[in-house]
Amino acid sequence: MKILVLNTGSSSVKYRLFDGADTVAKGLIERIGEADGDAADHGAALRQIMDSVDLSGLAAVGHRVVHGGSDFEKATVVDDDLVAAVERLVPLAPLHNPAALTGIAVARGLLPDLPQVAVFDTAFHASIPPEGAVWAIDAELARRWQIQRYGFHGTSHAYVSRQTARLLGRPVGETNVITLHLGNGASACAVQGGRSVATSMGMSPQGGLVMGTRSGDIDPTVVFHLHREAGMSIDEIETSLTRGAGLQGLAGANDMRTVQERWSAGDPAATLAFDVYCRRIREYVGAYYAVLGRVDAVTFTAGVGEHSPEVRAVSLSGLSALGIEIDPDRNERGEKIISPDGGRVAVCVVPTDEELEIAEQTRTAIA
Numbered sequence: 001m002k003i004l005v006l007n008t009g010s011s012s013v014k015y016r017l018f019d020g021a022d023t024v025a026k027g028l029i030e031r032i033g034e035a036d037g038d039a040a041d042h043g044a045a046l047r048q049i050m051d052s053v054d055l056s057g058l059a060a061v062g063h064r065v066v067h068g069g070s071d072f073e074k075a076t077v078v079d080d081d082l083v084a085a086v087e088r089l090v091p092l093a094p095l096h097n098p099a100a101l102t103g104i105a106v107a108r109g110l111l112p113d114l115p116q117v118a119v120f121d122t123a124f125h126a127s128i129p130p131e132g133a134v135w136a137i138d139a140e141l142a143r144r145w146q147i148q149r150y151g152f153h154g155t156s157h158a159y160v161s162r163q164t165a166r167l168l169g170r171p172v173g174e175t176n177v178i179t180l181h182l183g184n185g186a187s188a189c190a191v192q193g194g195r196s197v198a199t200s201m202g203m204s205p206q207g208g209l210v211m212g213t214r215s216g217d218i219d220p221t222v223v224f225h226l227h228r229e230a231g232m233s234i235d236e237i238e239t240s241l242t243r244g245a246g247l248q249g250l251a252g253a254n255d256m257r258t259v260q261e262r263w264s265a266g267d268p269a270a271t272l273a274f275d276v277y278c279r280r281i282r283e284y285v286g287a288y289y290a291v292l293g294r295v296d297a298v299t300f301t302a303g304v305g306e307h308s309p310e311v312r313a314v315s316l317s318g319l320s321a322l323g324i325e326i327d328p329d330r331n332e333r334g335e336k337i338i339s340p341d342g343g344r345v346a347v348c349v350v351p352t353d354e355e356l357e358i359a360e361q362t363r364t365a366i367a
């Protein structure tokens with residue numbers, strides 16, 4: 001059974017065609033609408049994809065949709081009501097949801113007889129209990145304006161936590177994992193028996209861990225202060241905190257490889273950026289240990305998590321009292337399990353595969 005996975009951005013479409021768990025085609029159409037781009041518009045981009053791959057036996061199209069709000073707890077077959085609901089969520093994801101809606105509309109037009117499935121980044125976190133999702137602000141304001149923690153990277157946390165249980169040879173339903181998705185965006189998740197019970201991103205993908213260009217957690221007064229005292233507009237502040245913060249803000253480079261090179265050369269700004277980045281991860285690991293009560297594994301994934309032994313070592317340093325330890329040689333070699341034999345908590349490195357997870361959830365949704 002073939003599944004086509006589409007990740008439609010504002011100016012790009014990433015696609016991957018699965019036959020079972022095997023990838024039979026994949027690609028990226030970029031700079032859509034630009035003079036030297038790969039396609040004139042999203043319709044042309046999707047037609048180009050459909051023409052270039054063998055769609056015989058295609059059972060469904062799975063679309064990555066960033067924000068499902070509190071309406072969607074799992075991947076859902078697309079109908080007009082779903083489209084209307086995702087449209088209503090545009091104010092919560094102004095860059096991402098419109099692009100996904102374009103992808104859905106074009107794919108529905110081109111393949112009217114096939115089921116289209118929306119797979120939401122937020123859905124895995126629908127299981128977070130109210131005390132982990134609600135902020136202590138005016139309850140009426142929160143209700144009216146849909147202010148709560150939604151969480152993101154859900155397909156990655158779901159996939160990686162399941163793979164961790166498999167790696168340890170344990171049933172998913174009895175395994176507690178702290179997953180650390182450290183890519184360009186970064187988030188932590190506490191997974192209890194296969195269900196998300198806490199995550200670090202909030203109403204937007206801005207909260208929580210330090211990221212390439214995003215601040216992660218800050219005191220909200222920073223925003224008021226920059227507005228009143230520095231005279232910055234709300235838009236300027238948003239741009240600064242989302243594109244000019246994180247590693248970029250502290251070290252002048254958003255790529256962890258660059259930060260680590262400068263750190264190795266003794267650059268003080270890069271050293272501080274690296275330390276702030278790792279310390280924030282350690283704080284979340286401690287917090288989620290307390291939320292879970294018992295932790296079977298801590299798992300690193302995504303660009304930084306999969307490739308930086310330094311970040312893994314520093315962010316989990318000093319946690320041996322919690323049973324969390326790393327074997328330096330295994331860590332350096334990037335083995336799947338980098339904790340010492342017999343450790344109370346397994347520390348794992350698991351490559352994420354969000355597209356495969358989208359394909360699997362799409363298959364489940366149409367079954």
Ligand code: AMP
Pocket residue numbers: 182183184185212254255256257260302303304307308
């Ligand atoms: P992702 O969003 O998962 O593709 O992750 C992208 C980020 O991973 C990049 O911005 C890099 O900072 C980081 N990265 C990739 N390879 C390495 C590496 N060898 N060491 C440290 N960071 C890396």
